[in-house]
Amino acid sequence: MRKGLLALLSFLSLSPLPRAPTGELRVAVRDSLTGYGLPGALQIQGSSGETRTFAIREWEQLRLSTIGGRWRISASSPGHAVLETQFEISPGDSLPITLWLDPQTPPQVLQPQVRAALAVSGYATLHGYVTDASTGRPLEQVRVAARSSSAITDRNGYFVIRIPISPPGIDELPESADVQLDRLGYGTLILKRTLLSEGETHLIVELEPGAGTTERDNSHKLATAAEVMQDSQLPPEVTGLSTSAPVWQPRTIDSESALAQVIAPPDSIRVGEACSCTSCSSISVMSLETYVRRGLKDEWIASWTPHSLRAGAIAYRSYGTYYVYHPLRTNYDICNTTCCQVNSPGTNGRTDSAVGYTTGILLERNGEVFRAEYSAENNNFGCGGTGCSNASCLCGDGNAGSPGAGWPCVGESFDSGHACSGHGRGMCQWGTQRAALQGQLWSWIEDHYYNANGNPEGLRAAFVTSPLDIVDAYPDPAVVSAGDTLAINYSAFNYAELSHNQVLLGATLYSEDTGYISDSANDAEVMLNPGSNDLARWFTVPDPTPPGSYDLLVGLWIDVDEDFAITDADLPLVSYTFSGAVTVQ
Numbered sequence: 154m155r156k157g158l159l160a161l162l163s164f165l166s167l168s169p170l171p172r173a174p175t176g177e178l179r180v181a182v183r184d185s186l187t188g189y190g191l192p193g194a195l196q197i198q199g200s201s202g203e204t205r206t207f208a209i210r211e212w213e214q215l216r217l218s219t220i221g222g223r224w225r226i227s228a229s230s231p232g233h234a235v236l237e238t239q240f241e242i243s244p245g246d247s248l249p250i251t252l253w254l255d256p257q258t259p260p261q262v263l264q265p266q267v268r269a270a271l272a273v274s275g276y277a278t279l280h281g282y283v284t285d286a287s288t289g290r291p292l293e294q295v296r297v298a299a300r301s302s303s304a305i306t307d308r309n310g311y312f313v314i315r316i317p318i319s320p321p322g323i324d325e326l327p328e329s330a331d332v333q334l335d336r337l338g339y340g341t342l343i344l345k346r347t348l349l350s351e352g353e354t355h356l357i358v359e360l361e362p363g364a365g366t367t368e369r370d371n372s373h374k375l376a377t378a379a380e381v382m383q384d385s386q387l388p389p390e391v392t393g394l395s396t397s398a399p400v401w402q403p404r405t406i407d408s409e410s411a412l413a414q415v416i417a418p419p420d421s422i423r424v425g426e427a428c429s430c431t432s433c434s435s436i437s438v439m440s441l442e443t444y445v446r447r448g449l450k451d452e453w454i455a456s457w458t459p460h461s462l463r464a465g466a467i468a469y470r471s472y473g474t475y476y477v478y479h480p481l482r483t484n485y486d487i488c489n490t491t492c493c494q495v496n497s498p499g500t501n502g503r504t505d506s507a508v509g510y511t512t513g514i515l516l517e518r519n520g521e522v523f524r525a526e527y528s529a530e531n532n533n534f535g536c537g538g539t540g541c542s543n544a545s546c547l548c549g550d551g552n553a554g555s556p557g558a559g560w561p562c563v564g565e566s567f568d569s570g571h572a573c574s575g576h577g578r579g580m581c582q583w584g585t586q587r588a589a590l591q592g593q594l595w596s597w598i599e600d601h602y603y604n605a606n607g608n609p610e611g612l613r614a615a616f617v618t619s620p621l622d623i624v625d626a627y628p629d630p631a632v633v634s635a636g637d638t639l640a641i642n643y644s645a646f647n648y649a650e651l652s653h654n655q656v657l658l659g660a661t662l663y664s665e666d667t668g669y670i671s672d673s674a675n676d677a678e679v680m681l682n683p684g685s686n687d688l689a690r691w692f693t694v695p696d697p698t699p700p701g702s703y704d705l706l707v708g709l710w711i712d713v714d715e716d717f718a719i720t721d722a723d724l725p726l727v728s729y730t731f732s733g734a735v736t737v738q
Contacts, residue, residue: 176246178217182209182228183289185253185443186263187282187310188357188498190214190289193230193254199223212288228252238421238438239400240484248484251426253439262311268353268502273315277327277349280313281356281499282306283334292360295336299347318349323590324571324583326376327351327456340364344371350455350501357498374452374495375529375582379540382575385491386472386526389479392431392492397483403522406622406648412708412725413619416522417648418470418513419477425485430492436485441477442650445470446508448496452527453582455501461585462507463595467617468580468603469494470508471516471525478522511595513620513649516603523615525603528575530583531555532565535572543577553581553602559612563605567591579603579612596713596724619709619726620649621656621681626707626729628692632736636696639735643688643707647681654680657719658690659708659728662735667699669706676719678712698737705734 182191192211198204200223207215209230223241233254240248261267262280271278283295283306291310296303304312321327332344339360345368348354361367374385401419422444425433439447445466449455453465472494476487487493516523531553536546545557551569554562555577567587580602588598596617600606605613625644633639641660647653658677662670677690708728710719 175218175220176242176244177248178215178219178224178240178242179247179249180215180217180226181249181251181289182230183251183253184233185255185439186259186355186357187291188284188289188359189282189291190284191230191233191254193228193233196227196229198225198227212285212290214287226252228254230254232257234440236421236438236440238423240436241397249435251435251437253437253443255440255443260309263355265502268355271313271353272351272502274351275317275320277316277318277351278313278353279316279332279347279356280311280353281358282310283312283336283358283360284310286359286361292336292339295334295339295360297332297334299330299332316349318351320351321456323587326373327454329372329376332371334358334360336360338362341366343368345369346372346376348373348376348454350450350503352456352501352503354450354455354501355499371497373454374491375454377491379574381491382529382540383542385528385575386494386578387431387492389524392481395480395482397480399478399480400486401477403478404648405520412728413617414517414520415622415648415727416515416517416618416620418515418620418650419474420650422473422477422487423480423485424496425482425488428488428490428492430490431481431488433482433485433488437489440650441470441474442508442512444473444496446500446505447498448473448494449504449508450499450501451495451497453504454586455503457586458589459503459507459510460589460593460595460598462504463511464580464585464589464598464602465527465582466504466507466511467514467516467595467599468525468527470511470514471523472527474515474522475524509651510655512651512653513647515618515620516599516615517618518612518615522618523603525615526576526579527582527602528577528579529581530568530571530574531577531579531581532568532571532573532584533562533577534570538572541573541575541577543573543575546573546577553577553584556611561605561611561613563601563613565601594713594722596711596722617724620647621653621709621726622646622648623707623709623727623729624685626705626731628705628735631734632738633694634738635694635698635700638691638693640689641692641705641707643686643690645681645686645688645709647683647686650683652680652682653711655712655715656681657710657712657717657723658688659706659710659719660690660692661706662692662694662703663706663730664701664703666701667703670695670698670703673719678717694737700737702733703735703737705731707731
């Protein structure tokens with residue numbers, strides 16, 4: 154019996170040269186939450202416009218013989234979002250690609266309320282799916298064990314194990330343990346040093362048919378060896394960026410907003426896998442937000458405070474997006490190693506929440522998406538020791554910075570006494586947690602590290618972008634009397650992949666004679682789904698308000714402090730003025 158689709162599907166007919174040299178695409182389509190192999194369709198379009206569509210059977214892979222050149226690929230499967238990407242094939246290439254499609258509805262066991270119930274204080278709950286590496290077929294009867302806890306996968310390949318843990322100290326990492334998976338007919342897999350964060354962590358694990366034992370180092374980024382930490386996030390001049398055109402062209406939306414620049418994030422990202430630093434032999438393609446959900450738990454500690462994780466989500470997303478627009482190599486944007494960003498299958502409920510809260514928000518500098526660097530401990534103390542590669546550690550204890558690398562000093566007493574670890578540039582990961590524990594909100598943390606607390610200088614001159622925009626707004630009715638209540642209608646657009654559910658609608662009337670008139674009692678918190686949104690809020694004109702013509706000012710804010718009201722703590726995104734839109738008679 155066949156275990157995969159081994160028939161070779163030729164593209165030679167697409168070329169006017171019937172004997173043109175060919176390369177090969179080996180394509181697997183997987184569900185991004187379960188790892189299952191998916192049925193569906195693969196559409197491939199050549200640079201000259203020719204298009205072919207191929208059916209994908211469940212649990213099978215495609216092997217496509219293609220002529221050289223650039224190929225645009227679109228993968229679809231019932232119940233999943235379409236994923237698009239692009240590759241450039243040279244004669245003799247054999248390119249293994251996994252396309253991870255996002256389901257429109259998560260499986261029941263991964264619904265947010267079910268995952269929340271798995272998160273029990275004092276325990277690390279590991280749950281997820283085990284599949285066959287070659288087909289994506291779920292594997293039942295797999296024994297999953299860690300310490301004294303174990304479980305057997307069900308017919309869906311799903312398992313849950315709960316491991317008692319002790320809470321770490323403020324400056325300590327959570328415990329770790331080896332997770333072992335065994336099944337008859339498959340090799341034993343041991344995930345060495347898997348982090349045990351309190352709460353629930355969802356895993357996707359593949360087993361290879363055969364025998365023997367494979368050990369895979371599953372250490373968290375912050376628990377890796379000192380020499381690995383100091384060589385993390387190698388600068389572009391070392392990694393050697395590709396000169397190939399990016400898959401996604403940056404889309405800056407024209408806007409008269411005086412606040413955040415409106416930028417539409419890219420739809421997908423190509424991640425190099427099986428890498429030695431930045432040289433990778435296979436590729437995973439996924440949506441941008443799936444990439445951030447998968448990776449944030451690998452770079453930040455999932456049990457850290459929400460505001461630390463939200464600040465980290467924006468840094469992680471911005472760093473990855475930079476490489477979408479400046480690909481590391483022709484066929485992948487970024488590497489899945491500490492040389493770039495770590496990114497492994499599976500998610501965590503707490504980091505998922507942080508990603509969803511900040512979905513689509515990037516950092517920009519000089520109008521371009523910013524390569525938002527970060528490292529473990531940026532305090533300028535203990536410099537020159539093993540694990541600290543900050544060559545410009547000149548700021549002194551209680552300060553972060555690397556002036557020689559373009560990152561000016563910034564004071565942060567909460568990091569005093571902690572020895573430098575990593576390259577020392579950009580955001581301090583441990584510092585985000587210490588700042589949040591002192592009550593700082595994620596917007597303050599972002600501004601602190603990437604904008605020097607509102608005093609931009611050098612590379613600390615980045616600003617958050619807005620994935621949300623107001624297309625139009627109008628009052629109903631447009632003519633009112635003092636004391637009347639009118640509706641203000643908004644047409645808004647969400648360029649992010651996920652919904653923003655903590656958006657505040659602001660509105661103000663203004664005339665030169667009267668000044669600004671607000672109605673904060675009716676500021677409304679709303680959800681903006683991806684794409685177009687029609688929204689409304691009430692506005693009561695105070696009594697008395699002088700008659701005359703008033704401009705209508707409308708804006709969108711993120712409710713940073715989560716108090717359902719626009720305050721100085723919240724993040725303003727966009728603001729527009731509609732001249733003379735309201736008449737008070």
